Amino acid sequence: MILLENIEKTYGAGETATTVLQGINLKIEEGEFVAIMGPSGSGKSTLLNILGTLDVPSRGKYLFLDTEVGTLSQDQRALFRRHILGFIFQGYNLLKKTTSLENVEIPLIYQGLGVKTCKMMAYEALKKVGLEDRIFYEPGQLSGGQQQRVAIARAMVAHPKVLIADEPTGNLDTKRGHEIMELIATFNKQGITVIMVTHEEDIAAYASRTIYLRDGMIEKEVNRAS
Amino acid sequence: MLRNAFFQALREIRRNLMRSLLTAIGIVIGIASVIAMVNIGKGASKSITQSVEKLGSNTLYIMPGQQRGPGNRGAIEIPFKKKDLETLRSSLYALEAISPVENASMTIIYKDQNYRTNIRGVENDYLVAQNWNLQEGRAFDKSELRTGQNVCIVGQTVIKTLFAPSELILGKRIRLKNFSCEVIGILEAKGANTFGSDQDDILLVPFSLFQRRISGSDNIHLMIAAVKENIPLVEAKVQIERLLRERRRIDSANEDNFSVRSMTALIDTISEVTTILTIMLGAVAAISLVVGGIGIMNIMLVSVTERTREIGIRMAVGAMAKDILIQFLIESIVLSGLGGIVGVVLGVAISFGATLWLDIALVIDPAITMIALLFSMLIGIVFGIIPARKAANMNPIDALRYE
Numbered sequence A: 001m002i003l004l005e006n007i008e009k010t011y012g013a014g015e016t017a018t019t020v021l022q023g024i025n026l027k028i029e030e031g032e033f034v035a036i037m038g039p040s041g042s043g044k045s046t047l048l049n050i051l052g053t054l055d056v057p058s059r060g061k062y063l064f065l066d067t068e069v070g071t072l073s074q075d076q077r078a079l080f081r082r083h084i085l086g087f088i089f090q091g092y093n094l095l096k097k098t099t100s101l102e103n104v105e106i107p108l109i110y111q112g113l114g115v116k117t118c119k120m121m122a123y124e125a126l127k128k129v130g131l132e133d134r135i136f137y138e139p140g141q142l143s144g145g146q147q148q149r150v151a152i153a154r155a156m157v158a159h160p161k162v163l164i165a166d167e168p169t170g171n172l173d174t175k176r177g178h179e180i181m182e183l184i185a186t187f188n189k190q191g192i193t194v195i196m197v198t199h200e201e202d203i204a205a206y207a208s209r210t211i212y213l214r215d216g217m218i219e220k221e222v223n224r225a226s
Numbered sequence B: 001m002l003r004n005a006f007f008q009a010l011r012e013i014r015r016n017l018m019r020s021l022l023t024a025i026g027i028v029i030g031i032a033s034v035i036a037m038v039n040i041g042k043g044a045s046k047s048i049t050q051s052v053e054k055l056g057s058n059t060l061y062i063m064p065g066q067q068r069g070p071g072n073r074g075a076i077e078i079p080f081k082k083k084d085l086e087t088l089r090s091s092l093y094a095l096e097a098i099s100p101v102e103n104a105s106m107t108i109i110y111k112d113q114n115y116r117t118n119i120r121g122v123e124n125d126y127l128v129a130q131n132w133n134l135q136e137g138r139a140f141d142k143s144e145l146r147t148g149q150n151v152c153i154v155g156q157t158v159i160k161t162l163f164a165p166s167e168l169i170l171g172k173r174i175r176l177k178n179f180s181c182e183v184i185g186i187l188e189a190k191g192a193n194t195f196g197s198d199q200d201d202i203l204l205v206p207f208s209l210f211q212r213r214i215s216g217s218d219n220i221h222l223m224i225a226a227v228k229e230n231i232p233l234v235e236a237k238v239q240i241e242r243l244l245r246e247r248r249r250i251d252s253a254n255e256d257n258f259s260v261r262s263m264t265a266l267i268d269t270i271s272e273v274t275t276i277l278t279i280m281l282g283a284v285a286a287i288s289l290v291v292g293g294i295g296i297m298n299i300m301l302v303s304v305t306e307r308t309r310e311i312g313i314r315m316a317v318g319a320m321a322k323d324i325l326i327q328f329l330i331e332s333i334v335l336s337g338l339g340g341i342v343g344v345v346l347g348v349a350i351s352f353g354a355t356l357w358l359d360i361a362l363v364i365d366p367a368i369t370m371i372a373l374l375f376s377m378l379i380g381i382v383f384g385i386i387p388a389r390k391a392a393n394m395n396p397i398d399a400l401r402y403e
């Protein structure tokens, strides 16, 4: 489903130019659960952001199904994120002073759904992550694990094909981390492709394949027979 | 989407209530002053016009000398004589009534009461020209006017001051400095005029009596004429001017040494002045609106920067640049629009207060109210576009990474 060919990313120009990704080749099938690991600064987030079309590569080809993502306009990339992708970030990235329900609604609002449908679907999504009794809580009134579950509800509410998660458990203790991973694994079992960056082996263990990055290059890949 | 952006904007404003209020105050003041200025201006000129019309919009004032600006008469000032009055009255069909008028302020005495009032020498046509009726008694008769007999007609204020409530007034004698006169008529109440002076504080005597006993000369310094209803004021004015020029043998090379003026000219002058004032004050108000708009732009720029993270999140979940643009644009429109609504309410309240305080007509101009509201929203668009574009042009990843 996803095909990266010779993806390079360079920040800056001239003397100070630093190449963060140097020729990434990667193929991800539909329904896969891929973990990306590697030392700090190896380019994991950069790669994930390119996959999520939040960032654009300096060189190389990014194919999603038959679409060459590199040729899409900014608006088309927004639509791609709106309909195909869901995001989870390490820092949750919820809107402040905004209730869980309103946070989860946001992607639906951009889909142009009616007010009632938005509320219903947002409620269902929150129920799936076990937060139906916290729908009117604001992020400030929720624990880290709960905030991350709201973020997962927001990522999943519009039924994306691909879930992109950058260190989803990075801010959580082991127990909460595994709770979050259980949720993500459930979504993966329902057919959603998951691409996740993590630092922890036992979190990566949820994935069917782990890709090791070093200095912007793929060092090795490990398949986990499931 | 728009609906949602609207509610989102309201929420955002409520979230930063204090800041939003302070930001909108510029617009509130601007709109309120525009509304108040226009309404008060219109109310004032309406009141003035109304009371001037009550004085008689068909009235002409004929005076010797040329008025060249306020209180600055030309050098030659030859007063009129009785013959001028007679000629105007007999030869001009256009005139409904014409009367000489002369004023003096004097103390009058009745029994043991002293009272200073306005003594006015007139003929009966004065009452016609002023559209003033008698409440009781009669007007002067021919011989009283001709020979200046000692009779008078009194106004309501004079009556209230001098006579007991149930006292019979007609036939009583009122003493002036060097003569006394018998009350033959009582004027209807007329109230205060445009400039606030009490028109009922008056005692009318035959003009010839006034000349003989008070002014001691046969000069006439003012004639009031009422023009027939179906004849245009200007036409009557031209006829009077032509006749007087003839009588005074003024050739075409020379200016009139008299003037014929109407209250409509006064109305025009007043409305000209109020229009200029309204425009000037409106300009000041417009400047305050621009300042208010800049305030909105400033706070929206701050808000966009503060919410960079939020913009990144929205872009990550699929907001296009135009969605972000609309969101922030609507927010500034709602902010300035709310300021506009509050401003309209405040402006109407000020107009209302002013009408009570200044005793003028209450005019709420619906057009200016609508324009003010639309204009406040326009300010939201004009001054909101730069911050909104700044937000919309952000790069998703940079916005998300913003600390």
Ligand SMILES: Nc1ncnc2c1ncn2[C@@H]1O[C@H](COP(=O)(O)OP(=O)(O)OP(=O)(O)O)[C@@H](O)[C@H]1O
Pocket: A011, A012, A018, A020, A038, A039, A040, A041, A042, A043, A044, A045, A046, A047
């Ligand atoms: N906007 C940028 N401008 C310049 N350099 C950047 C920029 N973003 C990232 N980099 C650099 O790219 C390199 C890779 O960054 P990236 O965030 O992908 O690392 P990472 O593998 O996710 O690390 P971590 O595990 O610490 O999150 C880093 O050296 C970083 O300094």
Ligand SMILES: [Mg+2]
Pocket: A044, A045, A046, A166
């Ligand atoms: Mg990272």
